[in-house]
Amino acid sequence: MVPSRDVLDRILGALGMDESVSREVRELLAGVVAAEDAEPTVVDVAEGTTVDEEVRSARSVRSFQCVVLPAMLQSAEYARHVFQSAPRSTPEAVGRAVAARVDRQSVLYEPGRESGFVVTEAVLRTWPGSPALMLAQ
Numbered sequence: 001m002v003p004s005r006d007v008l009d010r011i012l013g014a015l016g017m018d019e020s021v022s023r024e025v026r027e028l029l030a031g032v033v034a035a036e037d038a039e040p041t042v043v044d045v046a047e048g049t050t051v052d053e054e055v056r057s058a059r060s061v062r063s064f065q066c067v068v069l070p071a072m073l074q075s076a077e078y079a080r081h082v083f084q085s086a087p088r089s090t091p092e093a094v095g096r097a098v099a100a101r102v103d104r105q106s107v108l109y110e111p112g113r114e115s116g117f118v119v120t121e122a123v124l125r126t127w128p129g130s131p132a133l134m135l136a137q
Helices: 005-014 019-035 049-057 076-084 091-109 121-125 131-136
Strands: 060-065 114-119
Touching (some): 049 091, 076 091, 076 131
């Protein structure tokens, strides 16, 4: 689901994005809308080196999620449930992806970094696993 331009503008405003970042996000949204007509591709769930490099090189990370908790805030078991729901996921790929996600969370505790997370109420009401999983999360 792709947000409307109005919703995107309100989110960018709430996150305090400057105009250059807002323009870049709008361009990315236009690319997503254009790609909706393209043929879907299958991606290995463990493939995350680009995301990892981007997160590790950023001084400020901001995330908006409306379905699941932001990746940087997921416990290992929560992440495992998320990755297992991917089509054609294998236990090995899921294990690698979970390990990479948990390792990436270390940037939350590094000095000089800023992280901001916005989640909808739906995220808090969506339980990908058991009550015990969510209690641990």
